[in-house]
Ligand SMILES: Nc1ncnc2c1ncn2[C@@H]1O[C@H](COP(=O)(O)OP(=O)(O)OP(=O)(O)O)[C@@H](O)[C@H]1O
């Protein structure tokens with residue numbers, strides 16, 4: 388661990404020197420300044436962990452310095468403790484300083500041990516504060532939608548919808564293939580919106596046996612059936628004022644659908660075996676990987692409930708429709724799992740990146756994450772090389788198109804997709820060939836720099 392850094396501000400040179408020696412002997416790194424102005428400049432350059440300042444200074448006073456440091460902390464969420472050094476007769480100002488957020492003050496002449504102890508305490512306090520802040524941020528980030536990685540236009544649309552519904556009671560239906568991130572979107576809505584301090588209750592409608600689903604959702608009264616030995620609160624009531632996430636809503640039995648519809652319309656639930664209704668205020672987010680509208684047409688899902696749930700539809704696109712996100716997500720997962728496995732993995736080789744970009748990911752983001760986790764666990768070196776990927780990633784030779792011997796599959800092909808992938812291959816090859824130099828790469832492809840750059844953007848190829 389690097390040394391803790393202390394800034395000492397005093398206009399009296401011998402005092403500065405003395406404090407320097409005293410604190411350096413304690414193992415701290417000390418920087419000294421003769422005026423508040425110089426001290427502030429030093430702090431701006433490289434913030435310290437603790438500031439010790441004299442109250443009476445020529446020019447800007449110690450109190451001013453304190454105020455500036457505290458305002459700065461308020462805008463950067465990083466507070467620095469300040470200990471004031473006061474001379475006899477300035478006790479009133481010292482009290483003022485405490486009111487303005489100083490950690491403590493010492494009166495000259497001071498006892499050396501007392502000062503050292505005070506510095507230690509201030510630094511410990513700060514470390515504790517930082518730790519709390521880190522934990523809080525971690526907890527918040529875990530659910531904050533910024534952890535939804537991906538800046539493709541398709542995801543921007545998803546973010547825009549999250550913004551639109553997060554602070555409202557609007558029920559939304561989140562549609563998307565398996566592994567696209569539907570649950571993450573639901574959490575993002577809840578934890579970034581006004582309901583975030585109330586519960587988020589996730590219910591997998593497909594996993595609860597049909598005969599239990601009603602009592603799970605709405606609770607039951609003691610004695611409602613054999614085994615009901617006490618009242619049980621249901622998921623709806625548990626999510627009061629918060630959000631209930633009905634995952635795999637398409638699996639919900641028709642009879643239960645009727646009751647959920649009632650709960651939505653009347654904002655009340657009726658526990659099994661009870662005659663009393665209970666008011667609930669819940670926002671419903673439902674998710675499905677089926678096309679729910681088709682289920683409605685088939686009569687497997689109630690139309691009225693469908694419209695109640697589906698006030699806003701958020702469609703989370705499959706990964707193959709937002710290839711620009713693949714590398715960004717891969718990096719995100721590498722960072723996460725490298726930390727978990729304690730391996731210093733930096734990233735992907737260009738070959739691996741290319742192979743990932745071309746893969747269709749039927750299992751979407753989940754598949755990519757599993758793949759990355761596995762590669763991180765296996766990687767012997769600092770980068771994920773192509774040979775760590777499963778066999779299905781072995782390259783088909785894209786360049787063989789040139790010999791005109793294309794066999795045409797009977798089911799036909801997606802020409803646009805083929806062209807896109809062909810273009811991608813040549814763009815990244817040219818970049819590799821040119822050692823990352825875009826002007827040179829554009830030359831190699833016989834196109835202008837601008838048009839090359841445009842195409843890089845189109846494919847989401849990042850060159851940093
Ligand atoms: N945009 C994203 N950014 C970061 N991680 C993501 C993103 N999308 C999905 N993930 C991760 O991928 C995994 C699958 O996501 P999630 O469980 O939300 O998918 P799902 O659509 O609910 O899948 P299923 O239909 O199979 O239940 C999770 O580990 C999730 O954290």
Ligand SMILES: [Mg+2]
Pocket residue numbers: 569570634
């Ligand atoms: Mg899910």
